[in-house]
Amino acid sequence: MSTPPTMPRLKGYRFPREIVAYAVWVYHRFAPSTADVQDLLAERGVTVSRETVRKWVNRFGCHFANCIKRDRPPAADKWHLDEAVIPINGRKYWLWRAVDANGDVLDILVQPQRNANAARRFLKRLIARFGEPRVVVTDRLRSYFKPIRELAPNADHRAHKGLNNRIEGSHRPTRRREKVMGRFESPRQAQRFLTAHDQANTIFRPRRYRISAISYRHARADAFDLWNTYAAEMAAREPGG
Known part of the structure; x- marks a missing residue:
């Protein structure tokens, strides 16, 4: 996953939004701890603390969840x-x-x-x-x-x-x-986390047994494009790494 290099840096944040968006995606798409995300970023040459990852997830998880809710197709009745x-x-x-x-x-x-x-x-x-x-x-x-x-x-x-x-x-x-x-x-932490976790799964976990391999790859590419678009809409309200 990558975001366009021309994206403006988040005001008050040391790291580009590409890295922040990637950390939030990994945390909600898979099942890692903040320490696991820290190690994945370290392997890519990005040194951050677990606390910084936690702040990113708490701050921007709701942003991505709200964007997914906003753009999702109408729900079945x-x-x-x-x-x-x-x-x-x-x-x-x-x-x-x-x-x-x-x-x-x-x-x-x-x-x-x-x-x-x-x-x-x-x-x-x-x-x-x-x-x-x-x-x-x-x-x-x-x-x-x-x-x-x-x-x-x-x-x-x-x-x-x-x-x-x-x-x-x-x-x-x-x-x-x-x-x-x-x-x-x-309860607040559970509500905040599960809201973002469920919405991320909505776009990144299509029912693979119902679609062909080609359709799945297209759906995954569309999901990455959406995530990058939502990363471009991120707005900093408070410094966090």
């Missing part, structure tokens, strides 16, 4: 909703996630509860952005029933454990990241 427990500082939190019929993550929300109020809050976010769905697929958690009837009265709500395998599989990258990161530090 069939949604799969699910929730998974994530322990943070010895306390249970719930990661609410929605994917569409294509398997693309629509949104995530980390909340301390797994009840009707939490389901309503998450569904409101989705409908405000994507409109009312045609079909909503969930497991049999009763907390979904009333919010869906209230907020999406015209939607076909299908509550069945076996129908929600698509979204259950979308939790696996989160579990892998948890192991690498040694758990999340706070």
Whole structure:
């Protein structure tokens, strides 16, 4: 991955945006620690600290996620909703996630509860952005029933454990990241990281088993072009390496 050398340097940053964008991409595309990213950059002759990598990821991960959300095609009108427990500082939190019929993550929300109020809050976010769905697929958690009837009265709500395998599989990258990161530090950090991680996977992990090798290479090249375009839109708000 490379960005055009004519890109202006980020104000207040020692390193060119090509390096910053590469570090953020590696961190969210694969499953490395900040130390791993530090070593990858060192192999390329770039000496930075783990703390600098962490600041880059925290500062610009949301930028790339917002750009991907902005430019993504319209979501399918069939949604799969699910929730998974994530322990943070010895306390249970719930990661609410929605994917569409294509398997693309629509949104995530980390909340301390797994009840009707939490389901309503998450569904409101989705409908405000994507409109009312045609079909909503969930497991049999009763907390979904009333919010869906209230907020999406015209939607076909299908509550069945076996129908929600698509979204259950979308939790696996989160579990892998948890192991690498040694758990999340706070709900805010989990929300910030997982938002960027899921959106990066949306463009860099097309379903390879559904497309030919040539189509996959084209999709990957398009994803790199998008990332470079988003790197050109990066704006510095605070110094960070």
